[in-house]
Amino acid sequence: MTVDVVAFLELLAGDAAEADFEGPSRAARAAGATAEERERIDYARSLALQVRDTLEARRRREGELAALFESANDLAMLTNLEAVLQAIVTRAKQLLNSDVAYLTLNDERRGEYMRVTEGILTAAFRTTRIPYGIGLGGLVAQTMKPYSTADYIPDERFRHAPDIDGAVSGEGIRAIIGVPLLLGTQVIGVLFAANRTVRPFGTEASALLVSLAAHAAIAVDKARLLEETRAAVAELEVTTRQLQARNEVVERAADAHDRLTRIVVEGGGVDDVVRSVAEVLGARVVVLDLDGETIASSAPDQPVSDYEAAVTRRSLDLSRTAGSGDVYATPVLAGAEQLGSMLLGPREVDRDDGDLDDGDQRILERAALVTALLLLFRRSVAEAEGRVRGELLDELLSGTTPDPETLRERGRLLQADLSRPYAVVVANVPGDRARVGQAATFVAATHDGFAAVRQGQVVLIFPDCDARAAGELVVEGLRLSAGAPVTVGAAGPVPGPLSSPGAVVKGYDEARRCLAAAMTLGREGEVVTADDLGFVGLLLGSDGHPAAYVTSRLGPVIDYDAAKGSKLVETLRAYFAADRNLTRTAAALHVHVNTVTQRLERVTRLLGKGWQEPERQLEVQLALRLHQLVA
Structure with a gap:
């Protein structure tokens, strides 16, 4: 008996094949062993085979566990969700030595959808959706338990659906096992292994796949969290950039507001606004009047292009900001009255999209508003000064000249030297007298002169200017507002009011006579002086009678x-x-x-x-x- 046991132990130690365990029994029969001895040897052989099967199962289990732990370690190393899912189905196919493996993920509205496959040949199978409770996979997702079948199509335990059965048959799959991917009590998907032959999956296969699924669920969740974290970080970076850009816009707007406020408070002009906005926005800025003439520019040497002029006209037509790309314009408005437009040229530093963002547009529009305020203020000052100058000229023409000291003081307040010689111009202007009067005031103010409307005619005097030059200034200055030819009589230069109090009146009378002569002689639209009238001029001159x-x-x-x-x-x-x-x-x-x-x-x-x-x-x-x- 001891020899028999030793023989079987030697076979076990040598990892002999199952057929080799028949050797001791044959040797005992050949040696003429009794029936009792042969029975005892057969019993020892069966025990040895049981031990052999147990050892082989443990070795297989150890290999499976090693492979499982290796799979878990590999999954833990992966951070990309796609790579994790593909690694899961690849390992499942290897561990169960199956023909195919695949994995579905949970869609709360539409059930399970096919996510990744290994060994699948048909497109129809890859796009299959499995509703809850339908088929083997739907049952696994619904019950959160593993299920298997040796032959799926005829298995009546499952609720079959034509499209799912068609995909399974088209792929040639017979045996299927599916286990849930669980995170706590939540099913996030189902892991499958399948064969194209009828072959049942045992409890060991089920346990192995369940273990893999447990590790896989954790790996999937981790990869999802990482991807969500990456997405959140990326979104945070975008948000941070947007906030930084927004902060830059706010800072530019605050800087512009401070600059514009300072300009208004300190009595600055349109030129100051243009320079400040150009510095803040990093672009050329031009203010134009309604005729397209430049009032102020941050780059005086650079003319306004035809395209820029078209953009400014469009902004005036729309009464709002217009333009695109590098060129924008916004109207300069005082209520409903248009005073001009503000043009923004190409940036010195290119922006990402090239367009004017909302913040910079608001800066441009606020600058246009400040410009309108300054233009209105300048116009009000000019009108007030024009009225004062007109009143003084009217007094001089009426012959009620103040005493020299008072006259000198009034001239000083108006920044006018009344001792200088003056040319006197009288214009016969058709059209709107109020509008023509405003234009005359502007012409006089820009040349340090005086203007008044007297007896239906416009009267202007200009210092240090001869009669013809003064007349041509008036014709050009009143042409647009009159809308018709301007006829002018001019005289002088005559001594200033401080030098000879009555000289301006004499010059005025001579200019009126020259204007009358021009109208009588049919010389409308001309500048006429006494020198132009020959003998008539001699008698019309200031010394004639x-x-x-x-x-x-x-x-x-x-x-x-x-x-x-x-x-x-x-x-x-x-x-x-x-x-x-x-x-x-x-x-x-x-x-x-x-x-x-x-x-x-x-x-x-x-x-x-x-x-x-x-x-x-x-x-x-x-x-x-x-x-x-x-x-």
């Missing part, structure tokens, strides 16, 4: 017409216009030749016989022309 001259040469004839209602003056004009031809004169007057002869005889009796002599004839003709102008 045209009325006295007319009286001395034509007084009796004029008085006779006034007393008798005759037409001697008219006859004389027609007579000289017809080159002293009696017939043509009569035709022009629509009278008989005898009537013309009788009238001329009456003129001879009134003026004397020598009035048709060449020298006196010229004087009479000049007196006729002056009479027409003076009248």
Whole structure:
């Protein structure tokens, strides 16, 4: 018996095959062992085979556990969710030595959906969805328990669905085992292994897959958390960048607000606004009037392009900010009144998207508002100063000149040197008198002059300027506001009010006579001075006396017409216009030749016989022309 046991122990120690355990029994029969001895040897052999099976199962279990721990360690090393899921199904296929393995994840609204596969050949199987309670996988997800089948299609334990059965049959799968991936009491998915032959999965396979699923669930959860953390960190970084950008915008806005406030408080101008906004926004800034002329620019040497001009016109048409890319413009508004526009050119530093963000747009619009305030203030000051200057000019023209000391003080307050010589301009302007008056005030203010509306005409005086240059300034300055040709009479320069109190009045009278002469002679739209009128000009000049001259040469004839209602003056004009031809004169007057002869005889009796002599004839003709102008 001891020899028999030793023989079997030796076979166990040598890891002999199952067939080798028949050796001791054959040797005992060959040696003629009794029945009792053979029975005892057979019993020892069965015990040895049981020990052998147990050892083999333990070795297999140890290998499975080692593989399981290795799988768990590998899963713990992975941080990417996709890599974790793929590693799970690969390990499941290896551990169970199955044909395929796959994993579904839980969708709370639509059940389980196929996430990753290993060994699957058909696209239909990869896109299969498994509702809760349907099929083997749906039952596992619903009950949170493992299930297996040796042959799925005919197995009536499960609720079958045509699309799922079709996918299983199309893949050729017969045996399936599925175990839940559990996190506490929550099913996050199902892990499957399957074979294309009918082969049951035992309890050991089920336990092994359950163990793998437990590690897999933890790995999936960890990978999910890591991905969520990464996503949260990425989102936080984006939010941080947005906050930083927002802070930069707020800081720029605060800086702009401080600068603009300081400009207003310290009495700055539009130029200061333009420079400050250009520095804050890092771009060229231009303020334009309604005619597109530049009021102020941060880059005076750079003209406004055609495209920039079009953008400014569009902003005015829309009465809001307009533009795109590098160029924007916003209207300069005082209530509903448009005063101009503010243009923002290309940035000195490129922005990510190139567009004007909301913060910078608000800075631009706030700067336009401050610009409107400054323009209104400047206009109000100009209007107030214009009124004061106009009142002083009106006093000077009325001959009520204040005493020199008062006049000097008023000039000092207006920053005007009233001792300088002045050119005097009188303009006949059609159209809106109020608008023309405002334009005249602006022209005078920009040249240190004075303007007033007097007797329906615009009167301006300019220091240190000759008559023609002053007249051309007025024609150009009033052209747009008048909307029609501007006719101007100009005189001077005459001594200033402090130097000769009545000189401005004389210059005004001369300029008025020149304007009257221009209108009579059909010279509308021109600048007319005494020098332009020849002999007429000599008599219209500030030292001439045209009325006295007319009286001395034509007084009796004029008085006779006034007393008798005759037409001697008219006859004389027609007579000289017809080159002293009696017939043509009569035709022009629509009278008989005898009537013309009788009238001329009456003129001879009134003026004397020598009035048709060449020298006196010229004087009479000049007196006729002056009479027409003076009248």
